[in-house]
Amino acid sequence: MGIKDDAVEVRAQGWRTLAALHGLIEAELERSLQAEAQLSVVEYTVLDALSRQDGWHMRMQQLARATALSASATTRLVNRLEDRGLLTRILCADDRRGIYTELTPAGLKLLEHTRPVHDATLERALAEAHEVPELAPLVDALPRLHAGV
Amino acid sequence: MGIKDDAVEVRAQGWRTLAALHGLIEAELERSLQAEAQLSVVEYTVLDALSRQDGWHMRMQQLARATALSASATTRLVNRLEDRGLLTRILCADDRRGIYTELTPAGLKLLEHTRPVHDATLERALAEAHEVPELAPLVDALPRLHAGV
């Protein structure tokens, strides 16, 4: 095997590690958020993304990108959260195709109540992952990505 | 904000980056594998995991862990692949609750035909991700995890 084959294998292994860590964290967050606030991970992601926007409004397509979800899934996701009163749709005046989504006070309140649970679960999941030899290096590398922030 | 709050935020941002990169890669692999071999990413993962086992056999539960899937989803996933003749179930003699899954020649052949496409797509997806400033550091960190292999 030459250098090229090694690179391929290293990439594949990196991807498997990434997928494994992602799966582990997501599963724990799923359980935790479900138990605490009847929120799925994507639902929490939407609320969180909205809260970190100036004025708390985003278009559907931005939301789709932020969640790595399809357009149709995003539509229904927003429907669910709107039905629960956690966000509202706002028609965009300048581009009448576009729709802004905005966090309601109830949505913001639920988010702020849930965030500590989310963060604690994330910390615990990372600690667990660190116990797995295969995952430890990636867990260690993660905080170094944004250490300066 | 104190040191503790910073750590929380760094973890959260690391997780968002991880999730974003995972979503991007998975989406590209999904398209590519679907077009090339009518395989989903998890299906490919199963075939690949089986091929890297001694004697190419694994129990359902190992498979569930390897794919980060539930037990029931694993059952149906194996059903689909078995129906397509890509793997077979083998009753375990010593523990009659257990079931081994083994790659068939057809499954191995399909895998070996698909693997180059998979690897090329992975390389391309990582290159694309590297163009995104937010993701580049993680992309760079990945190959260093198993550089010595």
Add this chain to the structure above:
DNA sequence: GCGGGATAATCGCTTGTGCAACAATAAATA
């Protein structure tokens, strides 16, 4: 050996997802 608890895998049911087709609006072109 025998009952009680744990473990492996499967099945019914509900829910969320992607794809493709669609409707409405904006932008480009003639």
Add this chain to the structure above:
DNA sequence: TATTTATTGTTGCACAAGCGATTATCCCGC
């Protein structure tokens, strides 16, 4: 201005996922 083309978001449909209940088997203590 009129007509085409692109973009934005929603809907119908089929499929895969998780949860909980169920069945079969193993293992431990008596």
